[in-house]
Amino acid sequence: MSGKSHSLPIRVYYEDTDAGGIVFYANYLKFAERGRTEFLRAEGYEQKDLKDREGVLFVVRRIEAEYHKFAELDDVLTVVTEAADVRNSSFAMKQSIFRDTVLLFDMTVTLVCINLKGRPVRVPDHLKQAIAA
Numbered sequence: 001m002s003g004k005s006h007s008l009p010i011r012v013y014y015e016d017t018d019a020g021g022i023v024f025y026a027n028y029l030k031f032a033e034r035g036r037t038e039f040l041r042a043e044g045y046e047q048k049d050l051k052d053r054e055g056v057l058f059v060v061r062r063i064e065a066e067y068h069k070f071a072e073l074d075d076v077l078t079v080v081t082e083a084a085d086v087r088n089s090s091f092a093m094k095q096s097i098f099r100d101t102v103l104l105f106d107m108t109v110t111l112v113c114i115n116l117k118g119r120p121v122r123v124p125d126h127l128k129q130a131i132a133a
Contacts, residue, residue, distance in 0.1 A: 004131060005082040006039040012075045022070040028105045029063070032095045035079035036109070039093070043130045051116070054124055058111040061090065065107035075099050083131040089113050089120045091131065 085092040
């Protein structure tokens with residue numbers, strides 16, 4: 001099942017780069033995390049509210065990532081996040097990071113919905129419908 005998508009612009013700052021002047025590899029995962037957070041926010045869901053009101057959190061279970069090209073200081077990147085494969089207690093998101101139209105990085109992340117005790121629970125139906133529509 002393929003769902004909605006969201007785009008987030010991110011500028012590369014000095015703190016994002018390594019000694020070689022390119023974006024440190026782990027920072028692409030940080031950019032992707034911001035993209036997922038803003039995807040949910042655009043659908044009307046704040047992660048803090050989901051925790052406080054519904055007692056659910058999302059944790060990363062699996063990531064498949066591929067680095068294609070590197071980004072440098074001052075590049076403006078676009079993180080594209082798309083919901084995919086929404087299930088009962090988990091869902092996958094496909095994410096790509098571009099500089100203009102050049103694909104730099106892409107990944108699929110599987111998130112599991114857990115309760116405050118760390119046990120898997122169903123993704124709330126209203127959230128499932130919002131991201132899968």
